Amino acid sequence: MSTPIPSSAPVPLHIVGEPPASPAPDVIGTSGGPGRRPAPAVRPAAADWAALGVEPRWNGQETSDCAAVLSPFRGPATGLEPYKRYVAGARQRGETVLVVACIGAGQHRHNVFSGTVAPGVHLPDHYGSIAANPLPAGLSPELADGLDHAEHELGTRLLNRPPSAWFRLTYLKEARSSRPGVARVWPPPGEGELRPILVDGLGDPVAGLWMPADGSARWFVVPHGTDHRLLVEWLVQHALPAYVPGALTRARSTLVRDPALATDAEAQLVKRIAEEQRAHERRNTELQQQLAALRAVADPLRDNLLFGTGRPLEDAVHDVLVAAGATVTRLDDVYGTKSADLLAEYDGRRVLVEVKSANNRPPHSLPDKLLKHLNTWPRLTGTEPVDGGVLVVNHQVKVAPAQRDAEVYTDRAFADALTVPVIGSAHLFDWWRHDDWDAVRHAVFGATGPAQPPETAVPDTDLKVPRRPGSLSRLRR
Template identity: 45%
Template sequence: MSSSVSGLVPVHIGQPEPGSEREKALLLRRKQSRNVFDTPGPLRVPGNVPWEQQGLTPRWFGMESSDCAAAVEPGVFFQQGDAEFKRFLSGARKRGEVALIVAVLGHAADDRTRNPLASSDASVHLGDLYTNVGGRRLPAGAWPEIAPGLEGADRDLAIRLLTRPKTAPWWSLRLHGARVERGDGSGAKDHPAAGELQPILVDPLGAPVVAAWTPLSGDQRWYLIPDDTRWESMLGWLVQRALPQYVPAALRRARSPFFVDPDLQTAGEQSARTALEDLEAHYAEEKQRLEHALQEAKDKAEPVRYGLLYGSGSELVEAVAQVLAVAGIRAVDLDEELGGTKSADLLVSVEGAPARLVEVKGASGPAQEHLVGHLQRHLEIWPQLRPDEPVSEGVLIVNHQHKLHPSERSADVYSRPEFVASLASLPVTVISTVQLFNWWRAGDWTAIRTAVFGAGSAASGGPAAVPGHSGAVAEERTRSWWRRPGRRAGSGGT
């Protein structure tokens, strides 16, 4: 049944039909190739793509292509699909249509070492004889954003590609010309890159990672997408957005059920469709913004979370200091202030309450009772260190049983009844880091200040001096000391 009856739109695919002898021969050639851009493995377009569900019928290597509406991964070199691709271009030109082309750049599974002096590690040769797009693979974790000013099919493509897995790689794109050596050895001629590369998605530095290339004639439109992109999504975009915008006549010829002819729609249909498209675009942008905000919050929270629950030594002290600072408590690093390990870890203060010493300890098992004695000795020695700054009470913060999950640890740092009772007569408050973590996680800054300075202090009332987990003032307070080199390695216990 022809495409005009079935409603399926023919698309040229520049590779052999899956499972054919031609495919086997091509895969063997690629495996034996020494070309840096030839990567062994499956071909770009897999054989399990549901073409008919997407409203398409594939025309593989060796099949007629002059009546195709678009080309996917075309071959541009001699005896590698170039004849079929030329017939596709000629057919589009004869009908006065834009030749719509989708090409993939890079190889997600290719982890071979690249020459650091090379300008690119992936390439797509374009329709122009001397022009190609080169790509350099971006570092893991790089994430693009939508280029400004996009509308229609290009904006929809950007939104779709932002749904790729976070681990999927990206390549920054750049147009390249060619330098051709003369056969008679009389010299070389430089051919500058032709056409225009229009960004669709850009990396954090503004370089395109997805783009559309058009020659000066404007009769071709190449979409350059990264490897590891879902073909179902791309082909759905091709039928539902790209062809209606750039080659609507192809959908009319095939009587595609996916084509909605704007010339035949009522004003109400057009208005509703526009509103739906705006809603989908807004949702994608808002989703991207919230995902970015979530990642930023996670990046800020993770060092504190890990330090409080599983840390020891300076890592634990640094996490405690960050939590105290974000709760509006001024924390001074006494190792830095006094030079060496002469006193407790921190001197903390808030307006309206006496300053206190804070000792931070970690214990892989139950906390030892002598840790309280260490803090008491620091309190006794303090007048010799700072006679003009009286401190009479201290806080012991302990990350006990830190090899266990927090839910498996004992609720209190100390449980022996006689010892717990004796703490009431000592100028020492004991807090577990799990308690501190739960207050910090909930943003209960009053609970933190009350635990450190006591319920009767003025510090326990009123708003926190630094609201929120990531207040700039709090970050600056902690940054001023906790990132400095030279903190004692044994600080905070083991």
């Protein structure tokens, strides 16, 4: 006969507000006309609290034994009895004061100093407040650096299920004045810090953690409109185990177990899991470093082939040709503007390469520039005959690559009449990123003999990821 799993008690959670209630029905004959009705009480949305593992404690109910505070609309009223009793109980037990406060609910006002402001959150004692400034629609926040596991989990959940609006959070400390004639605040303002969990594109916090200097409290500030179920699940599954484990121990929750009471088999498996996690983290770090190294090589060439002009574009074309096994000479360094940009040689064939760019669709005059260089080439000092030339064009530079024309020239009659090959630098990029060196050589040199192996580099890690040859340095052959 199996032993049943011990049931855990729900965790008491103080929820600032009144319990959800259905509106009272209108009874015929009781209405006195269009008189003013009393303002509705602040009531959070109804939830299956038992399924979430919590026992809600509303305004007017005992809060001294609660594990945390959830304020769905504004920060809790720190001067009122429910919050004061909760804090007193937490301090008596030696636990961290844990608060989740939603910010920004209510009427927005305009301030000549701060612009549009939404209702903020007042911090306890003399620590000041956190102000909220509405941010534009379409904001895409990012996780801040240096988060612990619970903070990272909250930020990720907010990104996956974002609120309807975001607010820039600003920590406003109470003024500490020492000017003559100005009354000093007593007790003096407390020291605290607002640490970001999510930041906007300017690096300003849109969700954060406020802590006093002594670390006795953690106030997690999130935007109004955040799903209450998300916040309760995060509190029970991540925040309480990390910051108030004693509350789960009292509730005999399976989320917290005393390692001293584990069996040998449990302890060994926990140790093995920890070792596997550390090994995974080390491996992930190695892979991330390798990916960063590859991107450090690929990013400049990718950017120059798709968006570059002038010398950066020429450098990128040079690197692709070298990676394909060609010997490339920079003619601008020798002849200036009297010749094409590059001389490429492969398997006995020699071609001039002219590199151009155009913000939009390229003019039909670009091939003429290559033809002019082919005509003047024999008259330049120290030159040897070439087998032809190729024009490389980065066209529609100001258009997203996916929206550009597939070919440099879309006028079919003009393209069919061309006497020199015209290659889009985007095609070079595609061949380069797929290591399709045969396609590069065929496009630039035409039919050639047996392929020569391109220059290669051996990775310095155990993962066999080939580095892209030719783009690690400006190779000259």
